[in-house]
Amino acid sequence: MSLFITSLNSGSNGNCYYIGNDSEAVLVDAGISCRETEKRMARLGLTMTKVKAIFISHEHIDHIRGVTVLAKKYRLPVYITRATLTHGGLTLEEQLVMSFNPYEPVQVGDLSITAFPKHHDASEPHSFIVTGNTVTIGIFTDIGAPCEHVIHHFKQCHAAFLEANYDEQMLDKGRYPYYLKNRIRGGKGHLSNTQALEIFNTWRPPFMSLLLLAHLSRDNNNPTLVQELFDQHANGVQIVVASRFGETPVYRIIPTNSADTTATMPLSRAIAEVPPGKLF
Template identity: 50%
Template sequence: MAVYFSSLNSGSNANCYYVSNGDAAILVDAGLSCRETEKRMKRLGLEMEQVKAIFISHEHSDHINGLEVLSRKHKLPVYISQKTFANSNLSIDPSLVRYFRKDETVEVDQLQIKCFSKSHDAADPFSFMISSQNINVAVITDIGYACKQVLHYFQQSHVVFLESNYCETMLANGDYPYHLKRRISSDEGHLSNTQALELFLQYRTPQLSHLILSHLSKNNNTPETVNALFQPHAGNTKVIVASRYEESALFSIDAVPVAVRRSLMSTKKKPSNELQLSLF
């Protein structure tokens, strides 16, 4: 058995991520229109009937624009925090709304979804780690810095969708107003390429099979910049840059026996205190 995953879109225009155990799937965020989500899944050979739920990270429009239609048309439960829902102005069939709490693990058709909080300028922002068959897939985007929760679940994961939002030089020299530059680079904004690379280099474990760099800024970053920064350090990890214009390939990773996973985790490197401080 294997776990399957894809970025259907990633960026400030729309975010939507797919994770499946082969029988059932969930979507994390629904920023694409319902029609575009269906089209991209069809191109990947995926069926909407396998999707059993949608998990929402926070209320910003690029994460919920397609949610109402997608949930209504396919009768999909929406897992969302109560504060996020209250600040979203969403109109969802009440019978399809499922509230989750901080550090709760939700089970959906043998997929276990851990909901953990993060630092971002939203009412109650969350990231998720989806687990099946001893494989952990984390979706960690829209974070201002790598807090302890983020570091913990990054180290537990075999696959990570990790934000690499902006190039610090491009942001500093760009034409964004000062207040917007401050917001992006703040502890409640987004993770820079440099911060993402530091996290990867110091906290990756031997079990990290795939790193999908996500939520790239259109104006303050380029896929080429991110790829050139990360590829020399990729090692045994497959590094992919997610697109803001199209779906990624459908990737898979085979289930890992528990004994093997424990062996891999026991060999992980401990980060230096100096670099740990630089992440906070």
């Protein structure tokens, strides 16, 4: 009666999220290499033999970098829209390519994966929720604005990966050219810390127990800043900042006896191996 989740990497250098039960799992996005995916899973005590499918949110390279090799090596079906496949320039074997439609659940063993559209500057961008064992996990990254699709699904989640990409002042005063700043904050780019906090404060359900803050910008955000910001509003929800240099621990999301609450238990206390002096 639980699901296991971890971020294997989260940021513009690569995104990959693991969600599974005791017998099967899926990856949402495969933005790091096959070798790095295997190494990080091994450090966490996870195995690729449990992974039964990969779901791709959109075609940007930080979400698809490792998918071709992973799919070929492990004969994994890749759930991806045709437009994403084409615009990503992917050469997947045809028999491994599986389509999906928004709001139509895909069953992978005992896991149910539902895609829904979002605002992002890609061909057919989607986010996902994964449900199993009465637990729902949401993956909400690369979102330009908190639309009704995002809000509807966030309200269902016992745990979630939620983008907190940039601090508004850091972006405004930073070194990025003006056009890039406008792309990030223009409604089809990324969520700011303030936007993410508004989603969390306004729409989190009473049974949410874990929030992993994801896809932080290297140049326009600060892990300590965003951790402290969300900790002030946590109200019992465990807040974890997902690293752009390594994996998080595996978290076990367990429904409690109450229908409206869950418990979050860290399964692994292993510290991600990161470059000296870089904790995120």
